[in-house]
Amino acid sequence: MSRNAWWNAKGRAADTSGGPVLVTGASSGLGRECALDLERRGFEVLAGVRRVEDGEKLLARSSRGRLEYAIIDVTDEESVEASAEFVRSRHPGLRGLVNNAGIAVSAPLETVDSATLRRQLETNVVGQLAMVRAHLPHLRRSRGRIVNITSGLGRVAIPYLGAYAAAQFAKEALSDALRRELATSGVGVSVVQPGAIMTPIWGKISALADDALSSAPPAVAAVYRASFTAFLKANAGAAAESTTTPQQFADAVARALTDSVPRTRYRVGPDARTADLLSRILPDRLLDRRFAAVPPTREEWEKAGPVPRPDDRTPWPY
Numbered sequence: 626m627s628r629n630a631w632w633n634a635k636g637r638a639a640d641t642s643g644g645p646v647l648v649t650g651a652s653s654g655l656g657r658e659c660a661l662d663l664e665r666r667g668f669e670v671l672a673g674v675r676r677v678e679d680g681e682k683l684l685a686r687s688s689r690g691r692l693e694y695a696i697i698d699v700t701d702e703e704s705v706e707a708s709a710e711f712v713r714s715r716h717p718g719l720r721g722l723v724n725n726a727g728i729a730v731s732a733p734l735e736t737v738d739s740a741t742l743r744r745q746l747e748t749n750v751v752g753q754l755a756m757v758r759a760h761l762p763h764l765r766r767s768r769g770r771i772v773n774i775t776s777g778l779g780r781v782a783i784p785y786l787g788a789y790a791a792a793q794f795a796k797e798a799l800s801d802a803l804r805r806e807l808a809t810s811g812v813g814v815s816v817v818q819p820g821a822i823m824t825p826i827w828g829k830i831s832a833l834a835d836d837a838l839s840s841a842p843p844a845v846a847a848v849y850r851a852s853f854t855a856f857l858k859a860n861a862g863a864a865a866e867s868t869t870t871p872q873q874f875a876d877a878v879a880r881a882l883t884d885s886v887p888r889t890r891y892r893v894g895p896d897a898r899t900a901d902l903l904s905r906i907l908p909d910r911l912l913d914r915r916f917a918a919v920p921p922t923r924e925e926w927e928k929a930g931p932v933p934r935p936d937d938r939t940p941w942p943y
């Protein structure tokens with residue numbers, strides 16, 4: 626077996642040449658596991674991190690001496706351009722770009738201020754396209770692959786994760802358009818949609834959620850507090866109980882990079898597959914019912930002020 630090949634599920638050697646695979650958001654969670662896994666499979670890996678200490682920690686776990694890191698903040702155009710210059714100056718091209726970096730804002734939309742929404746979209750959408758723009762020349766040289774990480778919430782917008790879902794829907798749309806635009810360029814574009822996987826993102830979600838409630842006007846926070854707190858607890862519980870692993874995620878990314886005909890979407894975990902299925906088969910109003918227990922009760926709204934009766938104007942709450 627050549628140094629630049631690993632055996633895929635069908636027993637064929639997959640090509641790992643053509644320059645490194647760049648993984649953004651490799652300091653923790655899925656990005657870190659994926660970067661280390663790709664290196665074990667024989668790829669050269671360029672791990673994007675925001676802090677030198679995170680890069681050094683990754684290097685300490687490098688198994689084959691084929692991993693290096695670059696400081697990349699996807700919301701900082703200079704840093705994105707510098708990463709492209711880094712690849713240009715050291716590598717023949719780019720074998721893959723895994724757009725994994727992301728944050729998750731969980732809060733009732735009434736409490737999401739514009740700065741927070743911008744941060745969500747800048748990180749998970751605008752920054753991802755900046756990475757694509759900067760690295761496409763290298764990807765074209767290697768006939769490489771773009772792998773965009775979205776989520777089951779790129780198909781179904783659930784209450785209290787609207788800002789995050791908006792970013793994931795947008796990233797799905799960018800991926801579809803990009804795949805069609807690049808169809809004859811030699812560069813493949815796939816989406817990997819993980820369901821819930823226990824990573825540090827869940828702790829960060831709670832911290833951002835606390836910020837949202839404490840910075841909202843007290844009357845607004847009061848309406849949502851009980852239902853939002855219950856939602857966060859249930860959501861964190863689902864993540865803690867999820868049997869989907871970072872390794873399954875890394876396997877899906879490796880397939881997206883090496884399948885001879887890459888799929889448009891790889892779903893990781895039963896919840897991601899269910900979200901996709903439900904979004905396809907259920908009419909909106911039926912899907913609404915699945916989330917009917919999440920929002921504040923009618924009594925909680927009434928405490929905050931008058932609410933139209935169901936026979937007033939349009940039927941409550943639509």
Ligand SMILES: NC(=O)c1ccc[n+]([C@@H]2O[C@H](COP(=O)([O-])OP(=O)(O)OC[C@H]3O[C@@H](n4cnc5c(N)ncnc54)[C@H](OP(=O)(O)O)[C@@H]3O)[C@@H](O)[C@H]2O)c1
Pocket residue numbers: 649650651652653654655656674675676697698699700725726727728729748752774775776777818819820821822823824825826827829864
């Ligand atoms: N875990 C899940 O259940 C799950 C489910 C569906 C989808 N996803 C998606 O999977 C991806 C990875 O999530 P995760 O669970 O591994 O979360 P995580 O452990 O919180 O990792 C997020 C990574 O993104 C990086 N990042 C955040 N903002 C960045 C920026 N402006 N520029 C560059 N890097 C930035 C973080 O770097 P710092 O350490 O410097 O902050 C970190 O490396 C995300 O896109 C997420 O939406 C996760």
